Amino acid sequence: MAQPRIETFVCEGSKIVGKTVDELATEFHVEMLEVSRGPIATNPGKKLRISGADYISFQGKPKDCARLLRASAQK
Amino acid sequence: MKLGVILNCFTYPENQHEYGASILEKVCPRLDMMGIDLDLENITPTYMENKLADEHLDEIPQQDMAKVRELLKTHNNKGIIVRTAMKALISRGADFILHVDGSSKFGLEEILEKIPIITKYIIQPEVDAVLTDRRVSGIDKIRTLIEDFEKQIVLHKFPSVNLKDGQSGFWCIRISKDFSLDELSAEGYELELDILFMLLGKEKRIIWEPVNVIFTGVSKFTFESNLLKMRWLKEHVPDVDHVLSEFIASNAERIRECNEEAAKDKQKTFDEYCSEVRNLN
Numbered sequence: 001m002a003q004p005r006i007e008t009f010v011c012e013g014s015k016i017v018g019k020t021v022d023e024l025a026t027e028f029h030v031e032m033l034e035v036s037r038g039p040i041a042t043n044p045g046k047k048l049r050i051s052g053a054d055y056i057s058f059q060g061k062p063k064d065c066a067r068l069l070r071a072s073a074q075k
Numbered sequence: 076m077k078l079g080v081i082l083n084c085f086t087y088p089e090n091q092h093e094y095g096a097s098i099l100e101k102v103c104p105r106l107d108m109m110g111i112d113l114d115l116e117n118i119t120p121t122y123m124e125n126k127l128a129d130e131h132l133d134e135i136p137q138q139d140m141a142k143v144r145e146l147l148k149t150h151n152n153k154g155i156i157v158r159t160a161m162k163a164l165i166s167r168g169a170d171f172i173l174h175v176d177g178s179s180k181f182g183l184e185e186i187l188e189k190i191p192i193i194t195k196y197i198i199q200p201e202v203d204a205v206l207t208d209r210r211v212s213g214i215d216k217i218r219t220l221i222e223d224f225e226k227q228i229v230l231h232k233f234p235s236v237n238l239k240d241g242q243s244g245f246w247c248i249r250i251s252k253d254f255s256l257d258e259l260s261a262e263g264y265e266l267e268l269d270i271l272f273m274l275l276g277k278e279k280r281i282i283w284e285p286v287n288v289i290f291t292g293v294s295k296f297t298f299e300s301n302l303l304k305m306r307w308l309k310e311h312v313p314d315v316d317h318v319l320s321e322f323i324a325s326n327a328e329r330i331r332e333c334n335e336e337a338a339k340d341k342q343k344t345f346d347e348y349c350s351e352v353r354n355l356n
Contacts (some may be wrong), residue, residue: 001103001104001107002103002106002107002111002112002113003112004099004103004112004113004114004115005113005114005115005167006095006099006115006117007115007116007117007163008091008092008095008115008117008119009117009119009120009121009122011092036125054121054125055121055122055125062099062100062104062113063099063100065096065099066095066096066097066099066100067096069092069095069096069099069117070092070093070096072092073091073092073093
């Protein structure tokens, strides 16, 4: 199965606000590509925190991406 | 092959994520069977704020940045936003771009059913675009009337075309070698007309797919949006005033009904719209 890539906005106060990208990658089994204003690859080891009203991109299995997409809206 | 999807439910971010998740779960497996990868741009309220950040500036259409920032404060900025999303998807290797308009005009089930159908068409090498054909505009009576007038303007420029719709926000185009985003200039709601003119001007092969629209009566589309769209049309088509006169003559009863309804709702009438159109330079 091909792995879709998603770019989306994180809703203010969603349940993933406050998690690090590493935590998101582990919990949702996706590869996090970008958070807000910079590719993760250029910030190795940096713990970026999603603070709400931010932007994320990620890639993974459709079901895992769908879970993360829903979580980025759920409060 | 890669399908870049622009999900443009800007007005309803709470729907946006559910629509995107459903597309991933239900459409992805069907696309996979066709050998298609999916790249989804989920356009939501902070989309442009992020794209305007330094790392994404090269994704913004080649226009004066001060003008872009000014446009983004208005509701009439669909062209800028969608062209930005198109540029991002093309830079990531999209072979086709599919756009789904927001405001819940297209029901989720309809979107999930149509995406695989549209994809089956667009992957055929001889097909350049799949445009959807709505029965109504999905907005209100005056907007439907104005869209019919705008359709006559398109037919005035391209008289031999079998034009079914042309302004539906559910469309898919092939990113062929001769496609250039620089050919598009739309800033606002004239985006679909801009794409249509590009396709018709190059005699591209278009497939029309019927689509159901939910009448919600809700839209960011304003009287001013109609005029901005008409200003763009006047820049691209000669003799618009002549087309308007012919349209008025052949649609007198509809116009009268529309005017009465608009006056009752204390909205601008079609007559006022016509007057403004004639005054546009």
